[in-house]
Amino acid sequence: xxxxxxxxxxxxxxxxxxxxxxxxxxxxxxxxxxxxxxxxxxxxxxxxxxxxxxxxxxxxxxxxxxxxxxxxxxxxxxxxxxxxxxxxxxxxxxxxxxxxxxxxxxxxxxxxxxxxxxxxxxxxxxxxxxxxxxxxxxxxxxxxxxxxxxxxxx
Amino acid sequence: xxxxxxxxxxxxxxxxxxxxxxxxxxxxxxxxxxxxxxxxxxxxxxxxxxxxxxxxxxxxxxxxxxxxxxxxxxxxxxxxxxxxxxxxxxxxxxxxxxxxxxxxxxxxxxxxxxxxxxxxxxxxxxxxxxxxxxxxxxxxxxxxxxxxxxxxxxxxxxxxxxxxxxxxxxxxxxxxxxxxxxxxxxxxxxxxxxxxx
Numbered sequence: 001x002x003x004x005x006x007x008x009x010x011x012x013x014x015x016x017x018x019x020x021x022x023x024x025x026x027x028x029x030x031x032x033x034x035x036x037x038x039x040x041x042x043x044x045x046x047x048x049x050x051x052x053x054x055x056x057x058x059x060x061x062x063x064x065x066x067x068x069x070x071x072x073x074x075x076x077x078x079x080x081x082x083x084x085x086x087x088x089x090x091x092x093x094x095x096x097x098x099x100x101x102x103x104x105x106x107x108x109x110x111x112x113x114x115x116x117x118x119x120x121x122x123x124x125x126x127x128x129x130x131x132x133x134x135x136x137x138x139x140x141x142x143x144x145x146x147x148x149x150x151x152x153x154x
Numbered sequence: 155x156x157x158x159x160x161x162x163x164x165x166x167x168x169x170x171x172x173x174x175x176x177x178x179x180x181x182x183x184x185x186x187x188x189x190x191x192x193x194x195x196x197x198x199x200x201x202x203x204x205x206x207x208x209x210x211x212x213x214x215x216x217x218x219x220x221x222x223x224x225x226x227x228x229x230x231x232x233x234x235x236x237x238x239x240x241x242x243x244x245x246x247x248x249x250x251x252x253x254x255x256x257x258x259x260x261x262x263x264x265x266x267x268x269x270x271x272x273x274x275x276x277x278x279x280x281x282x283x284x285x286x287x288x289x290x291x292x293x294x295x296x297x298x299x300x301x302x303x304x305x306x307x308x309x310x311x312x313x314x315x316x317x318x319x320x321x322x323x324x325x326x327x328x329x330x331x332x333x334x335x336x337x338x339x340x341x342x343x344x345x346x347x348x349x350x351x
Contacts, residue, residue, distance in 0.1 A: 043234055046276035047227035047269065051234075080231045082335055086301055087232045087317035110235040111334060117230075118310065151238055152278035 034060035035100065037134055037144040042117075044151040045124045052115040052132060052146050056106040064097030064137040065106060072130045073117040080111055089116075097137060126150040196320055196328045198297045202258065202286040205271025210284055216326060219348045220254040223319045224300045226261035227273040232317055234276065236334055240319065241279040243342050252349045253321075255281045260302035260315045262291045323351050 035058050042052040050073070056065060068075040077092035092098055098113055100106045108114050115132060128148040135141050204210040221240055225233035240255050247253075257274050259265035265273075265285050274283030286294070295302060302315035319332040321344060329348050332341045 043230070043238075044276060045230070046234075046273040047230070049228050049230035051230035078231070082232075082317065082333075085316050085318040085333060086314055087229075087334065088305075088314045089229070089231065089312050111232060114231050150278065151234055151276040152241055 031061040031102075033058050033063035033100065033102075033136065033139040035063060035134075035136060035139040035142055037142045040132060040144040040146040042124055042130075042146050042148050044126050044148055045120065046151065048118065048120065050117040050120060050124050051110070052117060053108045053110065054115070054132065054134070054144050054146070055108070056100050056134065056142075058100045058102060058104060058106075060102065061138075062102040063100045063139050065100055065134055066094045066097035066137050067135045068115050069133040069135065070115075070117055070130060072121060072124075073119040075115050075117045075132065077113065078116040079113045082111070100136070124148045196298050197322055197326060200290070200294045200297060202284040202290055202294060203267055205267050205274060205283045207267040210282075212326075215254055215256070215322075217324055218251070218254055219324050219329075219351070220256055220322050221319050221332070221345070222256040222258065222298065222322065223317075224258050224260050224295065224298070224302065224315055225317070226259050226313050226315070227265050227269045228261065228312065232334060236317060236319065237274075237277055237281060239338070239341070240332075241277040241281065243338065243345055244279065246342060247345060247349060250279050253345065255279075256284065257281050258284045258291070258294060260291065260295065260300065261304075261313050262286055262288050321345070321348050323348060 035056060037054050037056050040052065040054040042050050052070075052075075065077065068077055077094075077098060078089050079092055079098075080087060080089045082088075092113070098106055098108075106113075126148055130146050130148075132144050132146050133141050134144060198212075200212045202210050223233075223236055223240070225236070227233075237255065237257060244250060244252055244255065257270065259270050262285050267285055270283030270285045274281040285291070294300075298320055300316045302313050305312050305314055317334045321329045321331065323329050329351070330344050332344060
C-alpha cells in the first residue's frame with residue numbers, strides 16, 4: 001500500500017507532463033504550406049536539352065519541391081554548381097527535394113537549381129509556351145506556365 | 155555548484171574555440187584563389203572541325219581577340235548562360251566583330267559538327283562552334299588547361315567541366331579569364347581591355 005501511494009503521485013506527474021508535451025506539440029505544429037508559382041520561363045534550345053526556371057512562393061509552412069512533370073519531354077530537377085572553376089550538374093534526389101522555406105521562396109535560376117527537360121519532341125523557339133507541373137512533399141501539385149525566351153541575352 | 159561552474163566555463167571555452175575555427179575557415183575560403191594566375195600560359199595552335207565538318211585551324215582566329223569556352227550541347231543551364239552572356243557583353247562593346255567567341259565541345263562522342271553548329275547559332279550573334287575527334291579534343295583541352303569528366307552512364311550522362319572563359323588577344327597571347335560567378339561589370343572591363351590591347 002505504502003509503495004502504491006509512492007508510485008501514484010509519480011504517475012500523475014508523468015501523465016500531466018505527457019499532456020503538456022502533447023499540447024505544446026499541437027501549438028508548435030507547423031502550418032501547412034501555401035504554395036504559388038510564377039515567372040516561369042525556359043531558354044530557346046539549340047541542343048537536345050532544355051532548362052526551365054520558376055519562382056515558387058510559400059505563404060505557409062516549409063515544404064519540398066520533389067519532382068516536376070511536363071508534356072513536352074522528360075522533366076527532372078537538377079542543380080548546377082561551381083567549384084574551382086569546374087561546373088557540375090547533378091540530379092536532385094526526389095526524397096530530399098528542394099526546400100521551399102516557410103513564408104519564403106525557392107527561386108530556380110540559371111547557374112543553380114533548374115528544371116532540365118530531355119527527350120524534347122521538338123526544339124523550343126522564343127515565344128513558345130508550355131505547362132510544367134510542380135510536385136511537392138506536402139502541398140498539392142501546381143501547374144505553372146512557361147514562356148520560351150530568346151537565348152541571346154538581353 | 156562548483157562542478158556546474160566548471161562545466162559552464164568549459165562550455166564557454168569550447169564555444170569560443172569553435173567560433174574561432176569557423177572564422178578562420180571562412181576567412182581562408184574567401185581568400186582561396188579560384189583563378190589561374192595571369193602568368194600561366196594557355197593556348198597554342200590547334201586544328202579542330204567546324205560546324206560544316208571542315209578542318210578549322212586556329213590560325214583563322216589570328217588578327218582578332220577571342221574568348222574561348224568549353225562545354226557540351228547537352229548542357230542546358232551553365233553553357234548557354236555563359237555563351238549568352240558573352241554575346242551580350244560583346245554587343246555592349248558595340249560590335250559583333252570586337253572579338254570572336256569560340257565554343258569547343260568537351261563531348262565529341264555526342265557532339266558532331268551539326269550539333270555544335272545548331273548550338274552555336276542560337277545566340278543571334280556569331281559564335282564559332284567546334285568539335286573534333288576525341289584525340290583532337292583531348293589535345294586542345296590540355297593546351298587550354300581544361301578539365302572535363304563524364305559523369306553517369308547511358309545516353310543521359312553529363313560532363314563536369316571547366317566553365318571558365320579564357321581570353322586571348324589578337325596575337326594569340328593569353329590575357330585573362332572570366333569566371334561564371336563573376337559579375338558583368340568586371341567581365342566587361344576585361345573584354346574592353348582585351349579589345350583595346
